[in-house]
Every structure is written in C-alpha cells, then in structure tokens.
Amino acid sequence: MENDAVIQIRNLTKIYRDFWGRKKVLALNSLSLDVNKGEIFGLLGPNGSGKTTTMKLLLGLLFPTDGKISILGKEASNVEKNERIGYLPEESYLYRFLNAEETLDFYGQLFDMPASQRREQTDRLIKSVGLDFARRRQLKEYSKGMTRRIGLAQALINDPELVLLDEPTSGLDPLGTRDMKDMILKLRDEGKTVVMCSHLLADVQDVCDRIAILYEGELKQLGRVDELLKEQDVTQLLTSRLDDAVVRDIEEVLKKHNAQLKSIDHPTNSLEDLFLKTVKESVERPGRRFLPDEAAQPDASEGNGQSPSESASQTPAESGEQTSQAESEKPDEAQPAS
Amino acid sequence: MDFDPEPYELLPAVLHYIAAVGSLLFVVALVAVIWSLASRGRSGPAALIEGIKKGCRDFAQISPRRVWALSMLTIREALRRKALMVFVVFAVLFMFAGWFLQQATDRPDLQVEVYVSFVLKAITWLVLPVVMILACWGLPEDIRARSLHTVVTKPVRRSEIVLGRIIGFISVSTLILLIMGGVGYVWILRQVPDPSYLVSRVPIYGKLRYTNRLGDERNAIGLEYDYSINVGDIWEFRNYIEGGTKSRALWYFEGMDADDFDDKLIIETGFESFRTHKGDMDRGLLARLNIMNAETGLQVPLQPFTVEEYTQNLHEIPRKLQYFDEDTQDFREVDLFEDLVYDGTLKIAVECLDANQYIGMARPDLFIRLPDRSFFAGYSKAILGIWLMLSIIVVIAVSASCFVKGPVAVLLTFSFLILGQPFRSFMEKMVTGEQEGGGPLEAWYRLIHHLNTTSELPASLLTNAMKFIDQILLNFLWVMQNLIPNFEHFRMSPYVANGFDVPWSAAMLPSLVVTIAYLLPCVLIGYFSLAMRELESK
Numbered sequence: 001m002e003n004d005a006v007i008q009i010r011n012l013t014k015i016y017r018d019f020w021g022r023k024k025v026l027a028l029n030s031l032s033l034d035v036n037k038g039e040i041f042g043l044l045g046p047n048g049s050g051k052t053t054t055m056k057l058l059l060g061l062l063f064p065t066d067g068k069i070s071i072l073g074k075e076a077s078n079v080e081k082n083e084r085i086g087y088l089p090e091e092s093y094l095y096r097f098l099n100a101e102e103t104l105d106f107y108g109q110l111f112d113m114p115a116s117q118r119r120e121q122t123d124r125l126i127k128s129v130g131l132d133f134a135r136r137r138q139l140k141e142y143s144k145g146m147t148r149r150i151g152l153a154q155a156l157i158n159d160p161e162l163v164l165l166d167e168p169t170s171g172l173d174p175l176g177t178r179d180m181k182d183m184i185l186k187l188r189d190e191g192k193t194v195v196m197c198s199h200l201l202a203d204v205q206d207v208c209d210r211i212a213i214l215y216e217g218e219l220k221q222l223g224r225v226d227e228l229l230k231e232q233d234v235t236q237l238l239t240s241r242l243d244d245a246v247v248r249d250i251e252e253v254l255k256k257h258n259a260q261l262k263s264i265d266h267p268t269n270s271l272e273d274l275f276l277k278t279v280k281e282s283v284e285r286p287g288r289r290f291l292p293d294e295a296a297q298p299d300a301s302e303g304n305g306q307s308p309s310e311s312a313s314q315t316p317a318e319s320g321e322q323t324s325q326a327e328s329e330k331p332d333e334a335q336p337a338s
Numbered sequence: 339m340d341f342d343p344e345p346y347e348l349l350p351a352v353l354h355y356i357a358a359v360g361s362l363l364f365v366v367a368l369v370a371v372i373w374s375l376a377s378r379g380r381s382g383p384a385a386l387i388e389g390i391k392k393g394c395r396d397f398a399q400i401s402p403r404r405v406w407a408l409s410m411l412t413i414r415e416a417l418r419r420k421a422l423m424v425f426v427v428f429a430v431l432f433m434f435a436g437w438f439l440q441q442a443t444d445r446p447d448l449q450v451e452v453y454v455s456f457v458l459k460a461i462t463w464l465v466l467p468v469v470m471i472l473a474c475w476g477l478p479e480d481i482r483a484r485s486l487h488t489v490v491t492k493p494v495r496r497s498e499i500v501l502g503r504i505i506g507f508i509s510v511s512t513l514i515l516l517i518m519g520g521v522g523y524v525w526i527l528r529q530v531p532d533p534s535y536l537v538s539r540v541p542i543y544g545k546l547r548y549t550n551r552l553g554d555e556r557n558a559i560g561l562e563y564d565y566s567i568n569v570g571d572i573w574e575f576r577n578y579i580e581g582g583t584k585s586r587a588l589w590y591f592e593g594m595d596a597d598d599f600d601d602k603l604i605i606e607t608g609f610e611s612f613r614t615h616k617g618d619m620d621r622g623l624l625a626r627l628n629i630m631n632a633e634t635g636l637q638v639p640l641q642p643f644t645v646e647e648y649t650q651n652l653h654e655i656p657r658k659l660q661y662f663d664e665d666t667q668d669f670r671e672v673d674l675f676e677d678l679v680y681d682g683t684l685k686i687a688v689e690c691l692d693a694n695q696y697i698g699m700a701r702p703d704l705f706i707r708l709p710d711r712s713f714f715a716g717y718s719k720a721i722l723g724i725w726l727m728l729s730i731i732v733v734i735a736v737s738a739s740c741f742v743k744g745p746v747a748v749l750l751t752f753s754f755l756i757l758g759q760p761f762r763s764f765m766e767k768m769v770t771g772e773q774e775g776g777g778p779l780e781a782w783y784r785l786i787h788h789l790n791t792t793s794e795l796p797a798s799l800l801t802n803a804m805k806f807i808d809q810i811l812l813n814f815l816w817v818m819q820n821l822i823p824n825f826e827h828f829r830m831s832p833y834v835a836n837g838f839d840v841p842w843s844a845a846m847l848p849s850l851v852v853t854i855a856y857l858l859p860c861v862l863i864g865y866f867s868l869a870m871r872e873l874e875s876k
C-alpha cells in the first residue's frame with residue numbers, strides 16, 4: 001500500500017498568523033493520511049474545517065507550520081510536480097478578461113506546450129465540458145456554472161496524473177453536477193487519481209472510493225465509503241410489490257427467528273433522480289408542461305421556445321425543483337449540521 | 339570620436355556597480371545567515387543554501403514560452419481594462435495647449451523649444467503615472483483576486499512571473515509611447531511656424547581656455563586661464579574677453595583626423611555682448627576667429643564677423659585657406675588639416691575687435707557642427723530616453739509589488755522618482771558636506787537657537803551626540819544616493835528642444851547602463867520576495 005501512495009501527509013499542522021506573526025486560526029491540526037494511486041479520495045467536512053487549506057498546502061500555495069507532505073514523490077514546494085497535477089480552485093480564479101479559448105491556450109502555454117497541441121487540447125476540452133457555444137465569450141460574462149466548467153477544463157489541460165478538485169460541484173445545477181460526477185468517474189477510469197473536497201454529502205457518496213471527514217482541522221473519520229456506510233446489524237430486503245398478506249407472513253417468519261422488524265415502506269427516489277428524470281422527459285417530449293390542478297397560469301400558452309431545463313425549473317415549488325436549485329446556488333447553506 | 343559635453347566613463351561605472359552590488363549582496367547574505375540560524379537553528383544555513391540552489395534552478399529553467407504567455411497576459415489585461423483612456427486626456431490636452439503656446443514668443447528657435455519640450459513633458463507625465471500604477475497594481479491585484487493561485491499551480495517559476503510582468507508592462511508602455519510619440523511628432527510638425535528650425539545639430543565640443551589682456555605677443559599660448567573677466571553678474575556662467583587687447587578665448591578640439599575635414603568645416607558660435615560704451619549701435623560687436631597651429635604658432639585669421647545675439651552664427655572654414663601674411667606682406671594658402679592641426683588638435687582663438695567692449699562665452703558657445711541629422715532622429719532618441727525611464731520605473735514597481743500591496747508599491751516607486759530627480763542634487767550636497775548647516779539634527783538645532791549656517795556650534799555633549807547621529811543619517815543618505823537611480827540621465831528633451839542631436843556617450847549610454855543595472859537586482863528581489871511568501875492576501 002505504501003508504495004502506491006500518491007500523496008502522503010504526516011502530522012500536517014497549519015496555523016494562520018496575522019501580519020505581526022500572532023496566531024489567528026489553527027486551521028489544521030496534525031493531519032495524517034495517504035491517497036492511493038487510481039482512487040477518488042474525498043475530503044469531507046463543514047465549512048471552515050480545513051479542506052481548502054489542506055489542498056493549498058499540498059500545492060505549495062501555503063507553507064506548513066509543521067509536518068511533512070510528499071506529493072507524487074516530491075515536496076509540496078517543488079514546482080516540477082505541477083507538470084503532473086491539475087487543480088480546480090474553490091472558486092475558479094481565472095482571468096475574467098480572457099475568453100474560453102484564450103484561457104485554455106494561456107494555461108497550455110504555462111505547460112510549455114507547442115501551439116498545435118494547445119489548439120487540439122483546447123478544442124477537445126471545451127467540447128467535453130460543454131462550452132462550445134460560449135468559447136469566444138469573455139469569462140466575465142459567464143455564469144457561475146460555466147465558470148466551474150472552464151475551471152475544470154483548465155485543470156485538465158495537461159492531462160494530469162493527479163487531479164485536485166476543490167468543491168467541484170459548487171455552483172452547478174443538478175445536470176451540471178451529474179456531468180461533473182460522470183467526468184470525475186471517467187478520470188478514474190483513465191487511471192488518474194482524484195482528490196476532491198466537498199461539503200455536499202451526496203456528491204461524495206456517489207463518486208468517492210475513500211473519504212476523510214475533517215472537523216475543525218482534525219481528522220475524524222477515514223476509510224472506504226461503502227464500509228463506513230454499511231450498517232452491519234441491519235439487513236435490507238428489496239422485493240417487488242407485496243400485498244398485506246405476504247407482509248404479515250414475513251412478520252411471522254421474523255418473529256419466529258427472533259428478529260425485529262424496523263420498517264416496511266415503499267422506497268422513495270432521491271430528488272436528484274426525479275429531477276434528472278423530469279429533464280430527460282422534457283427533452284423527449286418538448287412542450288409538455290406541468291399545470292397545477294386548480295388553475296392554469298395565464299402565461300401557460302407561451303413558452304414553447306424555452307429550453308427543457310428552464311421549463312423544468314419553472315414548475316411550481318411543490319414538485320421540489322426550486323428547492324434544489326436554491327441549494328445548488330448557495331452551497332454554504334446546505335452544510336450538514338455540525 | 340567623442341567630444342560630448344561630459345563623456346560617460348563606462349568602465350569605472352561598471353566597477354563601481356559591481357562593488358556596490360557585491361557589498362549589498364554580502365550584507366544581505368550575512369543577514370540571511372543570521373536570520374536562518376535564529377529561526378531554524380543549526381539546520382538554518384543548509385536550508386538557506388537549498389533556497390539559493392532552488393533560486394538558481396528557477397532562473398536556469400526559465401521557459402521563454404511561459405514568460406511570453408505571462409507577458410501577453412499582462413498586455414491583454416492592460417488593454418482590456420481600458421488603460422488607454424490616457425490617450426483621450428492627451429488629445430484634449432493638446433487641443434487646449436495649442437491656444438496658449440502660440441503667442442508665447444516670436445523667436446522661431448524659442449518656439450521650437452517651447453513646443454518640443456511641451457510635447458515631451460506632456461508625454462512623460464501622462465504615461466509615467468499610468469504605467470507606474472499599472473505596474474504597481476498588477477501583481478497585488480492578481481494575488482488578491484487569487485488568479486495567481488491558478489497560475490502558480492502550473493509549472494511556472496516565480497522568476498517567470500516577475501519577468502513576464504516586467505516585459506508585459508514594458509511592452510504596454512512601448513505601445514502607448516509609440517502612439518503618443520507619433521501624435522506628438524505630427525503635432526510639432528504642424529504647430530511649428532518655421533520647420534527649418536527643426537534640426538538635430540551634431541556638435542563637437544572643445545576645451546576652453548582664456549588669455550588675459552597681456553597675452554603673449556604672437557604666440558598666444560603664454561598665459562592661459564580657465565576663467566576670464568566676469569562682467570558683474572554673479573549668476574553669469576560666461577567669461578568675457580576684452581576687445582582690442584590680447585585677451586583671447588581659446589578652444590582646443592582634440593583627436594581630430596583628416597576624415598572630419600571634407601572640404602570645409604562649419605563652426606557655430608553663440609556669443610554674448612557686453613558694452614561698456616554705446617559704440618556703434620547699428621551693428622553688433624566685431625569678433626574674429628583665428629585658427630592656430632599649437633606647435634609652430636602659425637596663425638590664420640578669418641574674416642571678422644559681428645556678434646548677433648540669439649541667432650546662430652555660422653562660419654564656414656574651407657579646407658584650403660587663403661590669408662594675408664603680415665611677415666611676407668603676401669597672400670598665402672594653407673591646408674586646414676595639414677598645416678594647422680597639430681597632433682590631432684585644432685586650436686581656435688576668438689578675439690574681440692571693438693576696444694573697451696566685451697564678448698562673453700562659455701564652453702558650448704563655440705563648436706564644430708557636423709552635418710545635421712534629421713529632427714526625427716533626435717526626437718526618437720528623446721522618446722527612447724522616456725522609454726528607458728519608463729522601463730526602469732516598471733522594473734522597480736514590479737519588484738516592489740512582489741512584496742507590498744499596490745498603494746504601498748506606488749508610494750515606494752514614487753519616492754524613488756522624487757529622490758532620483760528633484761531631490762538628488764540636494765542629497766548629494768548633504769552627503770559631500772557642501773550643504774552648509776550640517777545634518778538634519780544640527781539643522782534643527784540651528785533653527786531653534788537662531789544660529790546661522792556658518793557660525794560654529796558650541797562644543798558640548800549634546801552637539802557632539804547630535805553630530806554623531808547626523809553622521810549615521812548621512813551615511814544612510816549616502817547609501818540611498820547610491821541606490822536610487824539618477825533620473826537626470828533620462829532627460830533628453832533639452833537636447834532636442836534646443837535643436838541638438840542626443841549625444842550617445844553623454845546621454846544615451848548612461849541611461850541605458852542605469853536601466854540595465856537596475857534590472858538584475860530588482861528581478862532578484864522580486865523573485866525572492868515572491869518565492870518566500872504565501873500568495874495569500876493578508
């Protein structure tokens with residue numbers, strides 16, 4: 001296992017100090033963990049728990065107060081390691097006066113790529129993150145989600161071995177989130193190692209192989225997602241629809257074996273599943289609208305030209321889309337209770 | 339051939355520079371070793387050496403493509419952020435200024451001077467603040483917006499960031515300067531009433547000596563002084579020779595060779611007259627040039643001429659000279675170079691022919707005028723001078739912005755500018771002790787006790803302590819004076835405005851050397867400050 005480690009962190013401590021050298025924040029306290037080659041590693045934790053700080057320390061943007069970091073076999077302050085790393089910052093800190101093409105070309109140049117290779121990569125990446133329609137627009141005109149996408153594209157410009165993603169899904173709509181997750185999984189399939197941090201539990205659960213949970217700068221949990229989540233003393237049955245007689249029979253059987261029945265229920269889909277299904281149907285059957293029973297809205301006859309996702313998000317609140325929209329716009333409010 | 343006003347000595351300058359930078363490096367190294375020992379104990383020096391090694395690697399591995407990318411980024415940023423608004427201001431200023439400048443004077447040469455120096459000053463003072471603020475704000479803004487985070491997580495060396503910024507901002511200033519220079523040139527051509535005054539004269543200056551009124555009979559070398567009569571105005575820099583006596587002003591032009599004398603030599607004079615009596619008011623004072631052989635004493639008088647003030651007096655000396663030889667009472671022909679130049683030295687004696695009248699002159703009042711260059715050539719050189727000054731400002735500003743925020747960087751750069759120009763001569767006088775009244779503390783003491791600057795200070799413990807502290811302050815000033823560039827070197831507009839070409843050795847070379855000299859230490863300072871800090875805005 002040790003040889004497989006792409007990142008080794010030992011007793012990493014970071015104290016932010018003010019201008020006079022006085023201690024302000026203990027952002028990270030004696031953190032130790034390894035990230036192995038080819039896995040998707042998730043750093044999970046509420047806001048301010050030190051996830052971003054960890055990333056910046058890994059990249060040498062910050063200097064550790066104490067402890068050691070080895071990343072791709074090099075020190076964090078070594079510049080050459082950056083040749084093999086892609087980094088998506090927390091917010092896409094890009095130059096807003098450049099357009100998408102210029103942005104990718106610029107970062108390509110920083111990897112000393114020749115012009116032809118840059119053109120190829122730029123074109124491929126812009127298409128793969130779905131920004132082909134806006135490639136000549138300056139980034140200051142981009143929406144937050146679009147900025148995230150171009151941010152991901154710039155992180156992948158050098159075809160890196162190790163990808164560090166800081167809150168990759170923040171600011172993305174559910175579709176974009178799904179795309180982002182798919183892309184992260186694809187990166188793993190290509191043999192890359194991915195480290196991502198997030199406070200959105202669902203994202204982490206869906207894609208990560210292993211996670212670490214940070215709280216106030218300290219490591220609280222570390223392990224494989226499936227193992228951490230598996231409840232060893234609960235068994236779940238999933239069957240086709242059963243009528244009440246069968247359920248009663250099953251209860252009998254359980255009683256005979258001295259087992260306790262906790263609940264019998266119809267499973268609910270996640271909101272994400274519902275949303276994605278709705279959008280998919282809208283694409284297949286354009287023009288269909290959801291109307292509340294009581295009264296059709298006055299503008300119901302208009303809007304045939306609207307794009308599927310827009311019409312989906314216009315459906316009334318009780319179907320839940322607006323809540324999910326708000327959630328993805330303001331990630332900070334979606335933090336787990338701590 | 340090199341007869342510039344004050345030729346610049348390159349070798350001593352370079353040696354001085356090496357000594358200064360070397361001792362600075364030594365001090366820095368010493369401080370760094372002590373600091374590393376204090377902060378890390380025994381392993382400190384090793385870490386320090388590691389840091390220096392890393393620095394060397396970062397400079398050795400500089401990739402031109404990355405530097406290019408970063409400079410292009412800087413240029414794009416400046417252009418897209420509308421830095422060029424300054425053009426509008428410039429144009430407006432020009433439109434208004436034209437009204438006021440027109441009636442300034444009716445002497446064509448002064449008009450040229452007014453227009454040319456106006457344009458060059460306007461360009462300098464419009465571009466300088468813009469470029470300075472751009473360069474000071476670039477990096478700090480990049481750090482504040484954290485866009486630099488994305489850049490430094492690519493395999494970019496910090497040295498490349500510093501260089502990229504410097505090259506980028508210099509390119510921006512080049513662009514602005516080219517456009518403004520072009521507009522200014524066209525404006526001058528259109529405004530100046532008599533374009534024949536737009537020339538770049540190429541002068542060769544000689545050395546000036548005087549003889550007094552008793553000067554030796556035929557061989558006037560006898561008694562030579564480097565001063566002559568002062569006519570009573572203590573600010574006057576010219577010395578006067580008395581008419582009708584043996585008082586002469588003697589110019590020596592050394593290092594001449596035959597190539598300089600095609601078929602004629604043109605001498606330009608600009609003397610001042612001082613009359614002790616009215617004399618003939620309808621004409622100027624009479625003067626005469628004599629060409630002399632310094633060895634044989636052969637003296638060839640030229641035609642007398644009247645001294646016209648405020649215009650150029652041109653004298654054409656043909657290669658073959660005819661003159662009336664008093665000894666043989668006959669006409670003789672001599673060759674200007676073969677017969678009159680001795681050991682490469684041409685000697686010209688000026689005499690005043692009106693008795694009891696005086697003619698005043700200083701070193702630049704008589705010079706050999708080589709074929710003129712175009713006004714454009716001189717103007718371009720003045721623009722180049724502005725460019726060099728902008729470049730050095732960019733270099734200082736960028737390296738300052740590596741360790742302080744934008745406003746502080748502006749302040750720092752601006753104080754360099756102030757200390758490097760108007761304050762400089764004052765500072766020099768303080769340091770050399772030429773300025774009376776002593777150092778700052780002593781000056782305060784004198785102010786409070788109503789002592790004038792020349793009276794002795796009473797000897798006491800207090801005054802001695804004061805003098806001691808003053809000495810430390812003066813030493814600090816001495817260091818500052820050696821650290822801060824002399825921006826006087828970059829001022830070439832006086833040459834152009836007065837119709838001269840910008841001399842290479844006296845003006846172009848020093849400014850070029852100063853710029854290059856600042857580049858290296860500044861890049862180093864910028865690099866190490868960037869490399870040693872966390873790029874987190876505080």
Ligand SMILES: Nc1ncnc2c1ncn2[C@@H]1O[C@H](COP(=O)(O)OP(=O)(O)O)[C@@H](O)[C@H]1O
Binds near residue numbers: 047048052
């Ligand atoms: N530049 C900084 N200066 C001072 N404190 C900081 C700085 N950056 C982050 N912190 C503090 O460090 C802690 C961890 O922050 P961060 O790593 O950004 O958290 P996360 O990314 O998990 O939300 C927080 O308490 C935050 O306030």
Ligand SMILES: [Mg+2]
Binds near residue numbers: 048051053090166
């Ligand atoms: Mg964060």
